Amino acid sequence: MKKIFIAVGLLLLVAIISISFGYSGNLFSGALRNIFQPQKNPVFIKNEIQNITPVYKISSSFFTGDQRVQDVLNGKSYDMDSMQYAIGIPGKTLNKKEFGYKIMSALKMLGYNTSQGNLVSGGKPHILVINQFQKRNGLTVFNFVDASFIEHLDGQVGLKEKEEMKYKDLFPLYNTIQRDENDVSKEHIAKIYSMVYQVLPKALALSTAESYKACFLIQCGIDFYNKAANTFTNLKIFDVSAFLMNDTVELKDYVHEYGHYIDGLLFSKDSAYPKRGMIDTRGFYSISFNDDGNVHLKPNPDNGVPNCFQKKTGDPYEFITDYAASPSAFDTCPQGWNRYAEDFAESFSSYILQGENFRDAAKVNGKIKGKYDWLKNNVFEGIEYNTDLMAASASGCNDIPLLSGNKPGYLKCQEDYVWDGEIKKLVFRYVFFIPQIL
Numbered sequence: 001m002k003k004i005f006i007a008v009g010l011l012l013l014v015a016i017i018s019i020s021f022g023y024s025g026n027l028f029s030g031a032l033r034n035i036f037q038p039q040k041n042p043v044f045i046k047n048e049i050q051n052i053t054p055v056y057k058i059s060s061s062f063f064t065g066d067q068r069v070q071d072v073l074n075g076k077s078y079d080m081d082s083m084q085y086a087i088g089i090p091g092k093t094l095n096k097k098e099f100g101y102k103i104m105s106a107l108k109m110l111g112y113n114t115s116q117g118n119l120v121s122g123g124k125p126h127i128l129v130i131n132q133f134q135k136r137n138g139l140t141v142f143n144f145v146d147a148s149f150i151e152h153l154d155g156q157v158g159l160k161e162k163e164e165m166k167y168k169d170l171f172p173l174y175n176t177i178q179r180d181e182n183d184v185s186k187e188h189i190a191k192i193y194s195m196v197y198q199v200l201p202k203a204l205a206l207s208t209a210e211s212y213k214a215c216f217l218i219q220c221g222i223d224f225y226n227k228a229a230n231t232f233t234n235l236k237i238f239d240v241s242a243f244l245m246n247d248t249v250e251l252k253d254y255v256h257e258y259g260h261y262i263d264g265l266l267f268s269k270d271s272a273y274p275k276r277g278m279i280d281t282r283g284f285y286s287i288s289f290n291d292d293g294n295v296h297l298k299p300n301p302d303n304g305v306p307n308c309f310q311k312k313t314g315d316p317y318e319f320i321t322d323y324a325a326s327p328s329a330f331d332t333c334p335q336g337w338n339r340y341a342e343d344f345a346e347s348f349s350s351y352i353l354q355g356e357n358f359r360d361a362a363k364v365n366g367k368i369k370g371k372y373d374w375l376k377n378n379v380f381e382g383i384e385y386n387t388d389l390m391a392a393s394a395s396g397c398n399d400i401p402l403l404s405g406n407k408p409g410y411l412k413c414q415e416d417y418v419w420d421g422e423i424k425k426l427v428f429r430y431v432f433f434i435p436q437i438l
């Protein structure tokens, strides 16, 4: 009993001492420490805390060491509209030196559509895209990049960098990539040019450095690969100097070109070019074209190459995209003939990147269904994809007001699309019902 009184007494003593020093934290660590350490004037402590500016620590490699980022963090906001960056405005071109370009590169890495506004915004994708980021992150929506914008952007880019680290090893030409200081990261470039092969059937996928080079040299990105220097100097296959192409369209173009590369009607097989011409596409083309030997192949008046094929149909809804139907705007073949290879390349790339849209189209058009099933069985070994990536206007999308009259409208050009950076396979989940015993 005596011991209990002593213990309670001690506790009370400690509590009284703690209260007298204004302490309100953990009784047994802080309070006792306070007893033995000289106390500062509480008013002074308060001032000291107020004078501390919280320092945000940059987490991404992408923004580390950039003085302009520090300037913004120190309160000097950057006016995004000051950069020379616009689409379709005479005299304005893409200036890669601008800090705004670096912001755009960061947003591209996060899956934002950096070429949005191509059609409807009056040429200011840089404003549309930062406003979209601000809204999604609960930030002030204006034309400026301020400290909290940088903090959110940097945090997300840092996480993305961790995810994309693996592409350093997955793209065998990683060491040859060259980039300007404000461009997307090397890992991100490596990802765009190697990720599709991680989800294709193995027999169809590029893997070695030699196989990549062979493809880049003749079809998969002639402008991208500098043969003499053995380096990759451009970020895009089709270098468009007026704007930074978003990932989904860049990827679509690349996969489209790979579709051409494996097309056996366009290319012959050759061991120096692994995978080239490996798919016998006659069966595919017979769905929309007359095919009885080469009788129905005609030289293209434009270049003399026999890439015009006689069409069975003038119906644009038989083709997954407008470009696949190869209408006169894109084609120099005679009336009723098509640059046939676009049908396969567009269908191949849509099968992987817009699987959902392709399957929806197959529900309303038998010929589209025929093409989907042919690809599934003859190219993809039954693998399907759970994808709906944003497409470009050449797809014939009609979900944008200015394009509402376009055909066939199977793919979407939703300009505010944010890609999660994945090409997901379609996985069927079987649900087992376990009968309950009541």
Ligand SMILES: [Zn+2]
Pocket (backbone or CB within 6 Å): 256, 260, 341, 342, 345
């Ligand atoms: Zn093509």
